[in-house]
Amino acid sequence: MSANASPSGHQPTATYDSAFLKACRREPVPHTPVWFMRQAGRSLPEYLKVREGIPMLESCMRPELVTEITLQPVRRHHVDAAIYFSDIVVPLKAIGIDLDIKPGVGPVVERPIRSRADLAQLRDLTPEDVSYVTEAIKLLAAELGGTPLIGFAGAPFTLASYLVEGGPSRTYENAKAMMYGDPELWADLLDRLAEITAAFLRVQIEAGASAVQLFDSWAGALAPADYRRSVLPASAKVFDAVAGYGVPRIHFGVGTGELLGLMGEAGADVVGVDWRVPLDEAARRVGPGKALQGNLDPTVLFAGPEAVRTKTREVLDSAAGLEGHVFNLGHGVLPSTDPDALTRLVEYVHEQTAR
Numbered sequence: 334m335s336a337n338a339s340p341s342g343h344q345p346t347a348t349y350d351s352a353f354l355k356a357c358r359r360e361p362v363p364h365t366p367v368w369f370m371r372q373a374g375r376s377l378p379e380y381l382k383v384r385e386g387i388p389m390l391e392s393c394m395r396p397e398l399v400t401e402i403t404l405q406p407v408r409r410h411h412v413d414a415a416i417y418f419s420d421i422v423v424p425l426k427a428i429g430i431d432l433d434i435k436p437g438v439g440p441v442v443e444r445p446i447r448s449r450a451d452l453a454q455l456r457d458l459t460p461e462d463v464s465y466v467t468e469a470i471k472l473l474a475a476e477l478g479g480t481p482l483i484g485f486a487g488a489p490f491t492l493a494s495y496l497v498e499g500g501p502s503r504t505y506e507n508a509k510a511m512m513y514g515d516p517e518l519w520a521d522l523l524d525r526l527a528e529i530t531a532a533f534l535r536v537q538i539e540a541g542a543s544a545v546q547l548f549d550s551w552a553g554a555l556a557p558a559d560y561r562r563s564v565l566p567a568s569a570k571v572f573d574a575v576a577g578y579g580v581p582r583i584h585f586g587v588g589t590g591e592l593l594g595l596m597g598e599a600g601a602d603v604v605g606v607d608w609r610v611p612l613d614e615a616a617r618r619v620g621p622g623k624a625l626q627g628n629l630d631p632t633v634l635f636a637g638p639e640a641v642r643t644k645t646r647e648v649l650d651s652a653a654g655l656e657g658h659v660f661n662l663g664h665g666v667l668p669s670t671d672p673d674a675l676t677r678l679v680e681y682v683h684e685q686t687a688r
């Protein structure tokens with residue numbers, strides 16, 4: 334049996350009983366678990382060293398390299414969970430979409446999806462398309478011991494934002510134009526992406542991931558009514574598709590203060606919160622029955638150790654009444670962050686919350 338227990342009749346394992354998975358299940362924890370979005374990556378000199386000369390997407394397809402990069406922040410910071418090293422566009426590349434990740438820019442798509450004919454670019458994802466993911470997760474499970482591994486994928490809206498725009502955007506004008514102007518095409522696009530995303534998460538869970546996070550990073554660009562009508566059904570389809578595994582499902586976005594209730598409704602077990610809404614208020618918006626993840630402003634790490642402690646204490650205080658809290662930043666680690674500040678932060682949260 335894998336490190337993941339089935340919802341019925343679980344076998345206790347160090348992974349199943351880890352602080353991270355307990356907090357996701359809203360069970361009592363020995364300390365508040367901590368991990369960081371983008372904990373692997375450019376903030377770590379050891380990452381820059383092993384990535385030297387290897388393009389981002391290629392590095393995601395090399396199981397030994399993925400394993401090493403995923404383990405680096407666990408070794409260095411003693412975080413409570415590892416996140417699988419990959420990118421949200423990897424499954425799109427795997428089904429043959431012509432795209433690349435440009436350094437300092439982000440994902441760039443050669444032929445953006447703008448019409449019904451363009452949908453033909455999207456075919457089903459099979460486990461064979463991403464055999465390197467299965468291989469890397471098996472290697473990781475052997476190395477991680479009791480530390481849980483989080484698998485992840487981009488949510489249909491965030492993936493669509495890259496596919497329709499053709500690259501990063503501040504306004505999402507093409508994606509939103511399709512959403513408002515051709516709702517049927519938009520719904521079909523998001524539904525196809527939901528299927529690809531669900532298939533990609535299933536591969537990760539079946540290989541041994543203990544939790545999954547759906548990154549809807551750019552959903553905060555939407556008004557609640559549009560999110561509910563045009564985006565929520567596709568994200569809900571993804572969460573439904575992986576519900577049966579009994580692994581916690583985390584749902585994250587940036588600038589989603591007005592969407593937190595709806596993001597919970599989409600079906601996640603844990604809702605990620607950025608730094609704009611305090612966790613006690615976020616809990617009221619999300620409603621009962623869900624754990625929360627977050628939410629230190631990543632720029633606080635540039636302010637010196639005392640400020641980090643003060644602001645961390647504020648996050649912990651606002652989380653004091655929650656049933657389940659996973660400490661994280663409100664968004665990813667910024668590349669120029671001092672890694673020692675992250676190590677100290679993990680230590681501080683553990684020490685402050687030891688029970």
Ligand SMILES: Cc1c2[nH]c(c1CCC(=O)O)Cc1[nH]c(c(CCC(=O)O)c1C)Cc1[nH]c(c(CCC(=O)O)c1C)Cc1[nH]c(c(C)c1CCC(=O)O)C2
Nearest residue numbers: 370371372373374389419420421436437438439548550665
């Ligand atoms: C929107 C998004 C993307 N990718 C991702 C998201 C959702 C999370 C978020 O909101 O930040 C998700 C992602 N991308 C990466 C991870 C690794 C796992 C981890 O969190 O440690 C994760 C979880 C690696 C990466 N993905 C990328 C890097 C940097 C490239 C490099 O190191 O060469 C890493 C470590 C590239 C990437 N890929 C993307 C962007 C915007 C960029 C940055 C472009 C740049 O600034 O150079 C798309």
